[in-house]
Amino acid sequence: MALTRTYLDASGSSPMTPRVLEAIRAGFADGWADPRRLHAESRRAQALVEGAREAIAEVLGCPTHEVAFSPSAVIALERTIGAVHTARRGRERIVASAVERDATLHAAHYYAQGRLETVAVDEQGHLDLEAFAAALDYPDVTIAAVQHVNHELGTAQRLDDVHEIAKAHEVPLVVDATASIGHMESPAAWDALVANPADWGGPAGIGVLAIRSRTRWLPAWPERSGWEAGGISVPLVLAAAVALQERVEHRQAVEARMRAMTEWIRSTAATMPGVTVVGDPLERAPHLVTLLCSGVDGEAVLARLDKEGIAVGSGSACEHDGFEPSRVLAAIGSPSTGNVRIGLHPGVDEPMVDRFLALLPRIIGEARADAGLGVPWAGAQHQPSWGRVQH
Amino acid sequence: MALTRTYLDASGSSPMTPRVLEAIRAGFADGWADPRRLHAESRRAQALVEGAREAIAEVLGCPTHEVAFSPSAVIALERTIGAVHTARRGRERIVASAVERDATLHAAHYYAQGRLETVAVDEQGHLDLEAFAAALDYPDVTIAAVQHVNHELGTAQRLDDVHEIAKAHEVPLVVDATASIGHMESPAAWDALVANPADWGGPAGIGVLAIRSRTRWLPAWPERSGWEAGGISVPLVLAAAVALQERVEHRQAVEARMRAMTEWIRSTAATMPGVTVVGDPLERAPHLVTLLCSGVDGEAVLARLDKEGIAVGSGSACEHDGFEPSRVLAAIGSPSTGNVRIGLHPGVDEPMVDRFLALLPRIIGEARADAGLGVPWAGAQHQPSWGRVQH
Structure with missing residues (x-):
């Protein structure tokens, strides 16, 4: 690898x-x-x-x-x-x-x-x-x-x-x-x-x-x-x-660092058009985030990120990954496709997270364009406003 | 180890x-x-x-x-x-x-x-x-x-x-x-x-x-x-x-070497008083031998060999080792205790087998003596005739 x-x-x-x-x-x-x-x-x-x-x-x-x-x-x-x-x-x-x-x-x-x-x-x-x-x-x-x-x-x-x-x-x-x-x-x-x-x-x-x-x-x-x-x-x-x-x-130090990174992912992703974050914002594990991207398949986002060298999860996150809608997301009344799952580990650092967040809007936009739904989004990703996630 | x-x-x-x-x-x-x-x-x-x-x-x-x-x-x-x-x-x-x-x-x-x-x-x-x-x-x-x-x-x-x-x-x-x-x-x-x-x-x-x-x-x-x-x-x-x-x-070479060693164990052990070997002498796996030692528990032999630096198996050879009589030996009409199981691997060489065979009579004799059954055997192991296994 x-x-x-x-x-x-x-x-x-x-x-x-x-x-x-x-x-x-x-x-x-x-x-x-x-x-x-x-x-x-x-x-x-x-x-x-x-x-x-x-x-x-x-x-x-x-x-x-x-x-x-x-x-x-x-x-x-x-x-x-x-x-x-x-x-x-x-x-x-x-x-x-x-x-x-x-x-x-x-x-x-x-x-x-x-x-x-x-x-x-x-x-x-x-x-x-x-x-x-x-x-x-x-x-x-x-x-x-x-x-x-x-x-x-x-x-x-x-x-x-x-x-x-x-x-x-x-x-x-x-x-x-x-x-x-x-x-x-x-x-x-x-x-x-x-x-x-x-x-x-x-x-x-x-x-x-x-x-x-x-x-x-x-x-x-x-x-x-x-x-x-x-x-x-x-x-x-x-x-x-x-x-x-x-x-x-190292739990307390790692937990604090994980929590800061997932908070940053949650708050940054929430500003991206058509992206929502799920789960309790406070009573939660420090290392997990799931984002919902409207108008795309999670797998399409996963595959594009993979080509950029970033591995994320999608699908139902259970025993098998793949192309099944998430039963968990359906249970909380959310769309059950278009989900991107993030699981951090102690080897992840802030620059990695920043790069992921910087790439995500373009990736989602391209996936939407490919799905034939995305002309406005495809444009949106090039707007300077996206600069805010590239800190 | x-x-x-x-x-x-x-x-x-x-x-x-x-x-x-x-x-x-x-x-x-x-x-x-x-x-x-x-x-x-x-x-x-x-x-x-x-x-x-x-x-x-x-x-x-x-x-x-x-x-x-x-x-x-x-x-x-x-x-x-x-x-x-x-x-x-x-x-x-x-x-x-x-x-x-x-x-x-x-x-x-x-x-x-x-x-x-x-x-x-x-x-x-x-x-x-x-x-x-x-x-x-x-x-x-x-x-x-x-x-x-x-x-x-x-x-x-x-x-x-x-x-x-x-x-x-x-x-x-x-x-x-x-x-x-x-x-x-x-x-x-x-x-x-x-x-x-x-x-x-x-x-x-x-x-x-x-x-x-x-x-x-x-x-x-x-x-x-x-x-x-x-x-x-x-x-x-x-x-x-x-x-x-x-x-x-390396199978053919290893198989031939294993077969020669197990043949040697079988034929040598068969000459020891109170020891019998089981299983088909020809239609068999090359690396397995089980010996039956009358008048002792297999575990006693195992423990004594272990102290001498030699690991063998005993008991029922199934999922759990231990102190259960062997159902397999009972099924062939043999005594189902006193069994010593040998499983060779390619790292075993002839001197190791010879040392095991040389030790075995004394070990069995001591185990029999301990079990209060063994005065004649305890003597037998010291007789010069045992020299035949110490080639």
């Missing part, structure tokens, strides 16, 4: 720092053996896993034994939802916010055999707490699934309130924290939680889950397959823990 | 060569991005996955599009069995050899909701073909699951005959090739096949499956979760392909 590339699509897939790459190297040197065997090589691999589990548990604010690993965050979500649901057989229904990830909704739909009820959110993406409480009034609910931070909107749910309502209804709260851990303070209000190392600068191929000791669960998979579903990669576990530790060590 | 260690437990978890470690490094440099997105970073990761898929398909002898990746061989087995079974709804029963891996039997039991029928094997571990045909005579069989090589016995099934019978009954044959690919010629007689990169010197955390285009399957998992179950690690996929390529390039 050319050194001049600017990677602004770090939600769920972030470049790794030298320290994380070194952890991977060390992990493959010392932790290549199967940790489930009995000899010295395996005990050494096992010790790496235990150290990683401890480090991650500390960040999650829970005892080490409440943390487990899965081969991906999606499997962690699937198995957590399956296991908590199965332990509450007799009850049948799963309640989830309308803006949960596809992985959550599909897993809930699968395990509850279609008896999934989604609860609406407001125009900033906050769960409608009254509707949530009403949904839990049914006596047959096994799980409430509510994410901490929405991966597209950046909006952080008010989990303390959500958890109070769930507790009052004696329904376990499963929190998808795959867009927040490592970027901001970890949430405390959950009965089970899923996190994604690739989102905090760790490698793909490993997922993290935590289940409070008090939360009952039963296996919902073939015997012995377990949370690990046949085995995890020890070096990836080690790298996940090192990446999280690195993020946490 | 001390350089003087000798690792003889390479079944399912093999040390990696410098070339494989270099592939991992390159993979993390170029393939860190999520391959499912649209920009250059992701396309590059996608290209690595496609190249790896092509290389692995070539070794498996099938078109590239028939190969998929999963986060582990166990998930690959679970999803393959689940998917082929689900496509044949209306039928209900799964037939498997009695010596399949736990992962296969547990997955079959789970998806067939208990309607799993196992077929006996003979004392060398070969499937009873008559009983197999009789089991497939029932009209409600969805899958026949028969492994290529048994991970404990080393015995290779006669898959051509097995496949003929399955085809005659119009039942798809799912072949667990997790103990054979990379070590010997890939089998051609299968409708679906699962392989394990960690077994051929690749990393843990990735599984391979292949399904013939003619074989029907339907998803047996939450929507969109797919074979990849939420995402695979691109660097691990790349390393899996490079490791397989390296093994295949």
Whole structure:
């Protein structure tokens, strides 16, 4: 990859720092053996896993034994939802916010055999707490699934309130924290939680889950397959823990810098004709921004930025990128196409953001012109007024 | 790990060569991005996955599009069995050899909701073909699951005959090739096949499956979760392909050397009092040997060898090592404790094997003495006759 590339699509897939790459190297040197065997090589691999589990548990604010690993965050979500649901057989229904990830909704739909009820959110993406409480009034609910931070909107749910309502209804709260851990303070209000190392600068191929000791669960998979579903990669576990530790060590400084950059993107983009920004402006993750560009496909903007050396996201931001309208944007009453998703990581600096913002109006204008909608915009981008974003 | 260690437990978890470690490094440099997105970073990761898929398909002898990746061989087995079974709804029963891996039997039991029928094997571990045909005579069989090589016995099934019978009954044959690919010629007689990169010197955390285009399957998992179950690690996929390529390039020479070493272990161990060797002496994988030591726990032998710097396996050799008697050994009518499993890899040389064979009688004798069973053996190990294994 050319050194001049600017990677602004770090939600769920972030470049790794030298320290994380070194952890991977060390992990493959010392932790290549199967940790489930009995000899010295395996005990050494096992010790790496235990150290990683401890480090991650500390960040999650829970005892080490409440943390487990899965081969991906999606499997962690699937198995957590399956296991908590199965332990509450007799009850049948799963309640989830309308803006949960596809992985959550599909897993809930699968395990509850279609008896999934989604609860609406407001125009900033906050769960409608009254509707949530009403949904839990049914006596047959096994799980409430509510994410901490929405991966597209950046909006952080008010989990303390959500958890109070769930507790009052004696329904376990499963929190998808795959867009927040490592970027901001970890949430405390959950009965089970899923996190994604690739989102905090760790490698793909490993997922993290935590289940409070008090939360009952039963296996919902073939015997012995377990949370690990046949085995995890020890070096990836080690790298996940090192990446999280690195993020946490510098969190306050990085969080402030990220927040300043996303504020700058939000306020600058809001001045561009036909561009709107979504999500709660204050109660949000520091590193995420989604812009809506009217009259274009997000993919067209993505492809043009890509040619300029800038990587952004578009589409539904869930398991698959691509050409599907965003269900999350539809849920907040926004247009669900023309979205451009930005996910910052600590390697992003202000000049990169400035270059992106300086290019964006021309890119949008060209995409609009191509779509046959854009003659006025195509002109607008050359007007001196655009100079204001090129500071 | 001390350089003087000798690792003889390479079944399912093999040390990696410098070339494989270099592939991992390159993979993390170029393939860190999520391959499912649209920009250059992701396309590059996608290209690595496609190249790896092509290389692995070539070794498996099938078109590239028939190969998929999963986060582990166990998930690959679970999803393959689940998917082929689900496509044949209306039928209900799964037939498997009695010596399949736990992962296969547990997955079959789970998806067939208990309607799993196992077929006996003979004392060398070969499937009873008559009983197999009789089991497939029932009209409600969805899958026949028969492994290529048994991970404990080393015995290779006669898959051509097995496949003929399955085809005659119009039942798809799912072949667990997790103990054979990379070590010997890939089998051609299968409708679906699962392989394990960690077994051929690749990393843990990735599984391979292949399904013939003619074989029907339907998803047996939450929507969109797919074979990849939420995402695979691109660097691990790349390393899996490079490791397989390296093994295949040198296969004939390595296979001959492995076969000579396992022959030597088998013939030498057979001369030790109270030690027997299991599995077909000829139709077998080149790198696997299991010894049975009467009057001791295999774990006791393992622990003593470990202290001498030699890693071997014991227990059930399935998903978990440990203190469980081996179901496979019971199936061939052997004692199911006291087993010592050897899995060679290309880094093992003759002096290592000789040192292991020289130590073994004393180790077994001490373990027997400790178990209070061994006074005659404890003496025997000091007799000059033991000199014959110290050549």
